[in-house]
Amino acid sequence: MNKSFVRILVGLCCATLFLGILSGCSLTSKESTEATSGTEKMYKIGITQIADHPSLDNCREGFIEGLKAEGFEEGKNVTFDYKSAKGEIATANTIATSFVGNNYDLICAIATPSAQTAYTAAAEKKIPVIFSAVSDPVAAKLVNSLEKPGKGSTGTSDIIPVEKQLEMIRAFMPKAKKVGILYNTSEPNSATQIAMYEAAAAKFNFEIVKVGVAAQADIPMATDNILAKVDCITNLTDNLVVSNLQTVLGKANAKKIPVFGSEEEQVKNGCLASQGIDYIKLGMQTGKIAARVLKGEDINNIAVETIKESKLVVNENVLKNLSLTLPASLKDTAQMVK
Template sequence: MKKSVKIMLLAALAATLTGCASGKAPGTNTTAAATAKSEEASAYTIGIAQFAEHGSLDNCREGFLKGLAEEGLEEGKNLTVLYENAQADGGTASQIVNNFLAKKTNLICAIATPMAQAAYSGAKKADIPVIFTAVTDPAAAALANEDGTPVGEITGTSDKLPVEKQLEMIRKVLPDAKKIGILYSTSEVNSETAIKEYKEAAGNYGFEIVEGPVTATADIPLAADSILEKVDCLNNLTDNTVVSSLPLILDKASKKNIPVFGSEVEQVKIGCLAAMGLDYVDLGKQTGVMAAKVLKGETKASELNFEVIKDAAFYGNSKVAEALGINLPKDLTDSAAEMFTDISKGTK
């Protein structure tokens, strides 16, 4: 045997004996602290399923993680987060849920009504809790009972629109307007609920609602052209199909000098004139706190009624107002949560 090989063997034997003398198993290099950290990092695994790609839903996801962190659950420390986006496709939404179930997640966060419906449909058989957010009408979506109590291991937060406040704001901004157009997807129950509420309240403010139903994204260009010929302004909902095409709608409306009102801050950032809207980061935080209670075993999803975010604030875009030749009322701008002076970047 060569001298160099003998030296290597003796060194290996010495290392093994040293490890045994110190109480460590031969070949163990991981420290107790590192092992503990690894175990801590895998304490909980959650799946975040988002139905579509747009600002308000992105803000929900951001807020959800912040809410969990505030309750001591942080990604990379004691939380593993899986994230997938359905890109507004129902079939993909179901696949995402099945993927999370196969990976045995401890909880699924479903963002937007179609995603929440897909998540609950799949997860209830596996007894995995679902926490939803950005669901306008949980009862109409069969995700809660009419009294707000859960239908199973599912709960969350609603982004119910402040319809009366929105109509009051539109009347202040456009004192002579008569017809408000609303584009919406007939496949989204959240939009059907919002349309019904707008139609019931519109007369109190001297408005008529003109509906623009669509069945798919491909229908939106023609539907937008048609409805813009009949109305004084458009009012955008949180309809996932329509919001995904909002830049196209804004461009068409701008060419006809017709204002478009949004329903939350991200829509105002990208070109809607104004909104009495919700803060979706706050909505997400509220949801994250609920999810943390379920994950930590403090309660079950089936023991928590869904919650509704109550605060709505004015958001305005002075750049858009200037382009349309509209003066936003001072009482609104003075009380605004945010005013924007740009469109694409949403610069304050």
């Protein structure tokens, strides 16, 4: 073989090897680490929930499912730190502060009080806050608007279909005049929902009677008070009242006064019926929003989402205990539970 040809061939091989080395060196430190270890980033997400009750638990379950559907799976590339405030605002503050102190990548806040404490705690470090089950994020001062949140937080609203709920109540109780609502005086969501009920009540020939509570200890007396004035009660998505639902139901059942829920889990736990949203689906929507943020989308431009559809759920046992029948107008759409 010609010596000069050999020298050219060796030179080309050396040049190729040198370029390969340079290409390898051009990897970022993150890419280099991941290439060496064979792993992707492990995201840390804190989940703070104001209280333990089925609808909020469903929301949390749906959130985790929604993230998984978008490629963020527990134990694979994400870890969750779940904490409940057990209905205490001070505890919610402590949880939010601890999440921020741990420099989590994202905070999921379920229900308005937890969302507000997480938003306040995370603002300085600009940790994204994704909320769920917040009926009025604007009134809660979590976003500038539903379309353009612009404040480092976004998520999903569980605003209830008030007119459908009143239409359902009228179908069950054609002679009823007064609908009672128990509510937490310090929860912005409840004020928004009551205003919606009051605005829609006349359309269905109802009068809304409201009684406020400030703490769990107020609920027994407030329930006695309102039951003396109304034909039925309808629940809001009010965490204080829902967490003490059995107290309300016990007193209402003794007087044979129907209590209508604001979502399916309340019906399963003893309310007569509801035209409410699916909290697992709401949580899944929330998880998918969180995934968009983790993938790099600007949280300030991600609109707050709601669930448009509601479903009618009726508790068959409660229906019988109250000596009521399922209205003919509701038979085709009602999902019966016991």
